[in-house]
Amino acid sequence: MTQISLTKVTxxxxxxxxxxxxxxxxxxxxAGGSVQKAPVIRALHDFDLEIKSGERIGLYGPNGxxxxxxxxxxxxxxxxxxxxxxxxxxxTPLLGLAIGANMEISADDNIRLLLRVDGIVPTKELVDExxxxxxxxxxxxxxxxxxxxxxxxxxVLFSVSTAFxxxxxxxxxxxxxxxxxxxxxxxxxMQELVSRSKILVIASHNMDMLKRVCTRIxxxxxxxxxxxxxxxxxxxxx
Amino acid sequence: MYAEPDSREAVIAVIEVASLPRVKRSPxxxxxxxxxxxxxxxxxxxxxxxxxxxxxxxxTLQTAIFVGCIGFVFSAISNVSxxxxxxxxxxxxxxxxxxxxxxNNATTTLLGAGGFxxxxxxxxxxxxxxxxxxxxxxxxxNIVVPIALFVFLGGTSILGIVAxxxxxxxxxxxxxxxxxxxxxxxxxxxxxxxxxxxxxNLAFLASPIMWKPHLVVGREYxxxxxxxxxxxxxxxxxxxxxxxxxxxxxxxxxxxxxxxLMASFAVSRLKNAAFWV
Numbered sequence: 416m417t418q419i420s421l422t423k424v425t426x427x428x429x430x431x432x433x434x435x436x437x438x439x440x441x442x443x444x445x446a447g448g449s450v451q452k453a454p455v456i457r458a459l460h461d462f463d464l465e466i467k468s469g470e471r472i473g474l475y476g477p478n479g480x481x482x483x484x485x486x487x488x489x490x491x492x493x494x495x496x497x498x499x500x501x502x503x504x505x506x507t508p509l510l511g512l513a514i515g516a517n518m519e520i521s522a523d524d525n526i527r528l529l530l531r532v533d534g535i536v537p538t539k540e541l542v543d544e545x546x547x548x549x550x551x552x553x554x555x556x557x558x559x560x561x562x563x564x565x566x567x568x569x570x571v572l573f574s575v576s577t578a579f580x581x582x583x584x585x586x587x588x589x590x591x592x593x594x595x596x597x598x599x600x601x602x603x604x605m606q607e608l609v610s611r612s613k614i615l616v617i618a619s620h621n622m623d624m625l626k627r628v629c630t631r632i633x634x635x636x637x638x639x640x641x642x643x644x645x646x647x648x649x650x651x652x653x
Numbered sequence: 654m655y656a657e658p659d660s661r662e663a664v665i666a667v668i669e670v671a672s673l674p675r676v677k678r679s680p681x682x683x684x685x686x687x688x689x690x691x692x693x694x695x696x697x698x699x700x701x702x703x704x705x706x707x708x709x710x711x712x713t714l715q716t717a718i719f720v721g722c723i724g725f726v727f728s729a730i731s732n733v734s735x736x737x738x739x740x741x742x743x744x745x746x747x748x749x750x751x752x753x754x755x756x757n758n759a760t761t762t763l764l765g766a767g768g769f770x771x772x773x774x775x776x777x778x779x780x781x782x783x784x785x786x787x788x789x790x791x792x793x794x795n796i797v798v799p800i801a802l803f804v805f806l807g808g809t810s811i812l813g814i815v816a817x818x819x820x821x822x823x824x825x826x827x828x829x830x831x832x833x834x835x836x837x838x839x840x841x842x843x844x845x846x847x848x849x850x851x852x853x854n855l856a857f858l859a860s861p862i863m864w865k866p867h868l869v870v871g872r873e874y875x876x877x878x879x880x881x882x883x884x885x886x887x888x889x890x891x892x893x894x895x896x897x898x899x900x901x902x903x904x905x906x907x908x909x910x911x912x913x914l915m916a917s918f919a920v921s922r923l924k925n926a927a928f929w930v
Contacts, residue, residue, distance in 0.1 A: 431928070439841070487774075492770065494925060511773075520699060541676060579674070
């Protein structure tokens with residue numbers, strides 16, 4: 416069973432300025448008898464959310480409304496101040512595509528490395544399949560990533576990130592590749608990835624995309640749910 | 654087409670998918686994290702090779718040149734024969750490089766891993782382990798220098814090497830814990846990094862690494878109250894002199910116990926790491 420459930424979750428995001436990052440200052444203020452805690456921003460406030468298997472949730476809201484924070488909280492990246500989170504299933508947060516790529520080592524080694532990061536065993540067949548998906552020339556495979564153009568780099572990173580289907584995917588914006596020949600293929604792959612996963616939570620500013628992809632759209636404002644609506648009719652695409 | 658709400662409930666190790674490749678997941682947990690740390694470390698070392706023609710030997714050669722030059726000069730300064738001093742200095746220097754390198758590097762290692770932690774949800778302690786593994790791999794390159802010197806100049810025995818193993822293990826565990834503590838503290842409080850660096854430099858000069866302990870004869874307190882002296886003695890004494898310094902073992906184990914406690918506290922604080930980086 417795959418499920419995400421948040422009950423009365425409160426997340427305080429501490430804002431450390433230069434003073435709060437100084438041990439010397441902390442020791443001095445302890446000696447002076449006045450310890451001030453870093454100011455916090457209440458990023459999520461008494462947040463309740465229940466996501467069942469098969470749901471695809473779209474998070475919509477202005478900047479700073481808590482979309483990404485909510486994704487990170489579900490992924491267990493931010494420790495919560497109060498409340499309860501239970502996540503059943505393997506969570507794969509794909510919040511940044513370029514994370515972990517090492518520009519100095521070859522594309523091939525980067526694919527292996529990024530798979531490891533996602534907890535996947537980089538078998539030869541898998542790496543071969545990922546490489547062939549990029550449709551790049553074979554000789555590029557053993558070149559360091561820094562020699563790649565940004566478009567080629569995106570192809571590689573996209574291919575690795577979408578090469579396996581996690582049970583729960585957390586996305587910050589829809590992954591796409593701006594490349595005429597590649598974008599249709601990439602879009603199909605994303606659709607497939609999403610359809611294979613059991614839960615998708617995606618944050619976006621693009622309402623059209625959310626309506627197309629999601630079964631339920633949650634509008635966030637200041638760390639609270641403003642509305643939670645099911646998407647009535649689904650356009651079935653492939 | 655989208656999947657109908659959940660027809661396959663079972664969580665299986667091998668997930669089969671029509672056109673997406675077949676994927677094998679390694680079971681999550683400590684072992685998987687250590688593997689990841691090792692892989693990241695291994696790629697760091699490969700990165701060091703990448704632009705040099707002689708590859709791995711570059712790391713070894715750098716150490717060999719340094720040990721050679723300083724070895725000759727300081728054997729003269731401390732009035733010890735080169736044959737006696739070089740293996741002593743070489744083995745002390747490469748081991749000290751593990752401790753100092755891993756600890757100094759740990760103070761900045763998390764700053765470069767912000768994306769991994771915040772966007773991929775990788776546990777922060779993995780990067781300290783990565784940093785430690787990286788320096789162990791460097792040690793594996795550097796150790797060639799003292800080994801070569803021992804082979805050509807002598808100075809140890811097989812028995813001595815075997816007897817040095819427990820001390821080396823303690824030394825490495827201390828290094829691991831120290832780097833975790835220093836690294837965590839330096840990531841939360843940014844003014845700690847230069848402090849750690851100068852302390853490590855101070856410890857290098859104040860401890861018998863570039864000089865032999867006999868130089869301070871008559872002022873033994875200079876050695877007795879220096880924790881690094883004991884951490885060096887527990888493997889260097891059996892290795893070079895065939896003696897087991899039991900008192901230093903006791904002190905080193907006490908240091909390890911204290912550092913291990915501090916390290917476990919540090920790891921528990923690392924749950925907040927995503928706020929720091």
